[in-house]
Amino acid sequence: MSEQLNTSDKKPEFWRWQENCWADESKDWRSAKAITVGIDVGSVSSQCVVVADGELFAYNSMRTGNNSPDSAKNAFKGVTEKTGLTLNDVHMVVGTGYGRVNVPFSHKAITEIACHARGANYMGGNKVRTILDMGGQDCKAIHCDDKGKVTNFLMNDKCAAGTGRGMEVISDLMQIPIAELGPRSFEVDQEPEAVSSVCVVFAKSEALGLLKAGYTKNKVIAAYCQAMAERVVSLLERIGVEEGFFITGGIAKNPGVVKRIEKLLGIKAMDTKIDSQIAGALGAALFANTLVQKQGPLAPIVA
């Protein structure tokens, strides 16, 4: 018999993922010659990354609010509170992501495609060649060279299928915390067929239909993870996949999707100890660091 959905008045937010703020406590930013900041304002999440002398020093990853400037400010504020760093201490700020032109204190805006490649190059090393960025509301396949420079890219921003938002919808529908979806997708007797629809809206109704037909929640999640994997693999196959495969974005934390992508491609994704969600902001901060080396520091822009 299928599991019953919770119908109580209190509505927990199962989709709400863990926000993170981190700083390298073994380092003191005051001794750094160049401090640069990357701000990635995405459609679902926003990140601020601080790079000190070309090395990751601190970051804050949080949910995007209802306007881009405030999201950028809040992301930076988290780092400020954690490290004591202020805008006056920063030599350059680069904005990226969907809201990159609305970062009020950025000196330059660079596309998230270039920034993810640069960030992945830092996180995975110079062997990274193919990057899959599974963002909140779009998905990008990127090829880069050994320096993290983009050589080919493809973006799907027309549909939310295969994105973080799609996974949030399923999390809420199944009433299972989003962090548990991946592990639970493997707790099935037999791997189910992928849900047939590529559309989040139709996948939702199809998932409900499967529950009514007697599928367990775990089996429905497995079917959805498989559909998501198939969706992004078709995007990747269009530009081709080379060894040195790296996944960025929030979905990289979902083993249910990552393992299925690896299985479909026959390639294992590279591991990293750094939060995959900060790749864009990290790339932006690294671009800023390069610009500081070339042009010198810039005065802060007061928002």
Place this chain on the structure above:
Amino acid sequence: MIANYGYKDGSGEYYISIDTDKCIDCPVGRACLTGCPKGMFETMTDDYDDEVVQIKQSFRRNLAYDCADCKPSSNRPPLPCVVACTPAAIKHSW
């Protein structure tokens, strides 16, 4: 860099690819800008500070429809944008 603009949906794949390495030093003065009857191309400075051509944002999700006039189902003539771009930097996936 090869930049792919467009999308895939239930009806097919609709991408216009621009090889920006061929586009940077355009020998025909950006003829694609005027070659496309709908004016879908525009110049921009990319993330590596090179001036290249891209598809305007407003056209990227409608390529199947916006390019339809240049792609009749039979007796299809050469595409004006592809003809205009003599370095062969522009390719259509469909």
